[in-house]
Amino acid sequence: MITYLGRCSWVTPLGCDVDDVWRRMNADERAPLSSITDSDIGREYFVHRISAEAARTLANHPRLRRVSAISRFAATAGLAALEGTNLPLERIALVFAISNGGVIYTRRFYAEIAKANTASPLLFPETVFNAPASHLAAILGLTGASYTVVGDGAVGVSALKLAEDLLHTIDIDACLVVGAEEIDPLVCEAYRRWHLLCHPPASKTGMTLSEGAGAVLLTRSEQEFRVSAIDHGTNYFRRSELPAKMRRVAANLACPPGVGSANGTFLDDAEEKAFGQVLYSPKKFLGESVGASVLWQLIAALQFLRNAAGLAEISAIATGVNQQLGGFSLAR
Amino acid sequence: MKSAPEPPLSRRVAIVGAGIVSPLGFGLAEADEALRSGQDRVAPVTSFSVDKTRCKTAAAVDDTRLLEGRRTRRERRLHRVSHMVVDALDELLQTSGNFQPQIAIVGTTSGGMTFGERFYRSLAQEDSRAPGWIANYPPQKAIVDALEKFSIDAPVQVIANACASGTNAIGQAFAAIRAGRYDRVLTGGYDAISELVFVGFDSLQASTPEKIRPFDAERSGMVLGEGAALLALEEWDMASARDAEILGEIVGYGISTDNHHLTQPNPDGNGARRAMQGALETAGLAPEKIGYINAHGTATLFNDAAEGKAISELFDQVPVSSTKGMMGHSLGAAGAIEALFSLIALRGQFLPPNINFRSADQPLAIIANEAREADFEYALSNSFGFGGTNASIILRKVDA
Numbered sequence: 001m002i003t004y005l006g007r008c009s010w011v012t013p014l015g016c017d018v019d020d021v022w023r024r025m026n027a028d029e030r031a032p033l034s035s036i037t038d039s040d041i042g043r044e045y046f047v048h049r050i051s052a053e054a055a056r057t058l059a060n061h062p063r064l065r066r067v068s069a070i071s072r073f074a075a076t077a078g079l080a081a082l083e084g085t086n087l088p089l090e091r092i093a094l095v096f097a098i099s100n101g102g103v104i105y106t107r108r109f110y111a112e113i114a115k116a117n118t119a120s121p122l123l124f125p126e127t128v129f130n131a132p133a134s135h136l137a138a139i140l141g142l143t144g145a146s147y148t149v150v151g152d153g154a155v156g157v158s159a160l161k162l163a164e165d166l167l168h169t170i171d172i173d174a175c176l177v178v179g180a181e182e183i184d185p186l187v188c189e190a191y192r193r194w195h196l197l198c199h200p201p202a203s204k205t206g207m208t209l210s211e212g213a214g215a216v217l218l219t220r221s222e223q224e225f226r227v228s229a230i231d232h233g234t235n236y237f238r239r240s241e242l243p244a245k246m247r248r249v250a251a252n253l254a255c256p257p258g259v260g261s262a263n264g265t266f267l268d269d270a271e272e273k274a275f276g277q278v279l280y281s282p283k284k285f286l287g288e289s290v291g292a293s294v295l296w297q298l299i300a301a302l303q304f305l306r307n308a309a310g311l312a313e314i315s316a317i318a319t320g321v322n323q324q325l326g327g328f329s330l331a332r
Numbered sequence: 333m334k335s336a337p338e339p340p341l342s343r344r345v346a347i348v349g350a351g352i353v354s355p356l357g358f359g360l361a362e363a364d365e366a367l368r369s370g371q372d373r374v375a376p377v378t379s380f381s382v383d384k385t386r387c388k389t390a391a392a393v394d395d396t397r398l399l400e401g402r403r404t405r406r407e408r409r410l411h412r413v414s415h416m417v418v419d420a421l422d423e424l425l426q427t428s429g430n431f432q433p434q435i436a437i438v439g440t441t442s443g444g445m446t447f448g449e450r451f452y453r454s455l456a457q458e459d460s461r462a463p464g465w466i467a468n469y470p471p472q473k474a475i476v477d478a479l480e481k482f483s484i485d486a487p488v489q490v491i492a493n494a495c496a497s498g499t500n501a502i503g504q505a506f507a508a509i510r511a512g513r514y515d516r517v518l519t520g521g522y523d524a525i526s527e528l529v530f531v532g533f534d535s536l537q538a539s540t541p542e543k544i545r546p547f548d549a550e551r552s553g554m555v556l557g558e559g560a561a562l563l564a565l566e567e568w569d570m571a572s573a574r575d576a577e578i579l580g581e582i583v584g585y586g587i588s589t590d591n592h593h594l595t596q597p598n599p600d601g602n603g604a605r606r607a608m609q610g611a612l613e614t615a616g617l618a619p620e621k622i623g624y625i626n627a628h629g630t631a632t633l634f635n636d637a638a639e640g641k642a643i644s645e646l647f648d649q650v651p652v653s654s655t656k657g658m659m660g661h662s663l664g665a666a667g668a669i670e671a672l673f674s675l676i677a678l679r680g681q682f683l684p685p686n687i688n689f690r691s692a693d694q695p696l697a698i699i700a701n702e703a704r705e706a707d708f709e710y711a712l713s714n715s716f717g718f719g720g721t722n723a724s725i726i727l728r729k730v731d732a
Contacts (some may be wrong), residue, residue: 070544124532134719
């Protein structure tokens, strides 16, 4: 059975139109930096956010009244990926990739606990990892299989693999794969203390966090492009193992990788050691969106296939900063 | 044109190893003994303040035993949930021989959340331990740590479907082997009690200041538990060919999504019923073949009403118990722990009790307060979670 790529969509700090964002990335346009401040500790962080203009166009639905930003990003991307499909909803599964999840509500909820040992019941349900997937399923009316998978910046590969497994194991026509992330100063501070955050002017290396979502419909109906390989990869226990494990993943893909996940951290050096160069990375333009990043890599790879003359196949390596890596290949 | 599905495979799935750490003990033997004697391991919470919560109790894994012997610097940096998974995997590997999974599919809801809590509380100062808490807090870390401990090189797929995570993980592992996607999968679930989750359920008034009484007419809510349980699943013929000891068989899996509400099941029991029906259909079984149901049974008003309705409509007086009365609700670990409790019950041909039970408000055959012997071949285990995720699996007894 062949897994085809249906419609895809993204919500990024450079915009939400796939072709327009791609054009701007090709013109070397970087998502604008904005600053957020942690009011508790008074520290400022530089991040890539969804613009206020784009935020006004995000999906609207009664189910999204009280939700955290991540659910809005995911709903917007998910709805766009399903636009125009005439598949019966009960024959579509949902797989959702996530890393930090609804961290804005999680921080607010725990802040209340830390102050008063008690907290609002309105916040807690949104802290659960599968809350965004639940909202999306409810908005779309999906009633079958729905899975949220959690991990680091490579979690999207896990989601793609699970979606492909579902297409092979249960009687469905398609699987909507969504990855999403939101930004909160708490996450910025965590990566700063982990020495992974770019924090100008004090540091010029490290990653810049971003927010948004990506979505793709994997389907059994014939389309122009297909998934030709997904390597679920492995875990790396020490950073020194990474180049060899990257090469191992690459060997299981359909062609040498053209898209990587360089984000300004140790991942860049590992890619250079593994492949002799730092691979093209959408994170250079859009930032590190962790749970959404593999979906953004997939859309970038697909845009190469669509637009590069003579290119029939392309592979991507996805590596997270917390021990996971994998990869995938797409073909015409 | 639609890509043709591959010819339907229906390979059998053997359980060739298992390991468990829960408030009912370390290992399958201790769990067996505790289930037979209806132990109540719910106790006052001491690891954080419960001054302002209604609920004051939970069922915790014994830290004295869990942490003893963890002497290396690396071991001391790990979260206690990682130690639970390491111990469960240790037992599994002892029972399964040299089990080399192609993938680990596990469920959790919050992993090492207490490290995240410590990090939050340390924000005001530059605590040198913070990087360690951050690196070891993510939900996938516990299974990655356990794989590293035993030098197992396999990718992980961490399912976070709230309280159904563990059952979803086992179910997906079963479905993937059955369809020929994998031959050997390590599966299960884990979770540890944290202040955030404890206060969360308390804020929703889902947890109780009283005894937890699943399916009781006067039930008033759940209490939290924790633990880790892992199963080694292998394609049946391959397991037989290498003379592996087969502990049991997984024969059915059903999953449904109930869009009624983020935290409450549809009161008509539709989501639960569809999950159980899906498991029966996969297994090719009529409902009367099921000899025991390990219910989700959280003891909340809404869950037990919806689940009880679905069970009573689908089954005719099948013995039912919720083992959460003994050890609370271990969230992402619950489905995996209860799958192993069902396996223990099948192997020992007894029905684990639904403790703290006084009177029924639904037409269910509750196994009230005491375990009893039984002769049965199939057990069904339910897990339902926030977000309307519903999952059921069916296990079969295998004669020694």
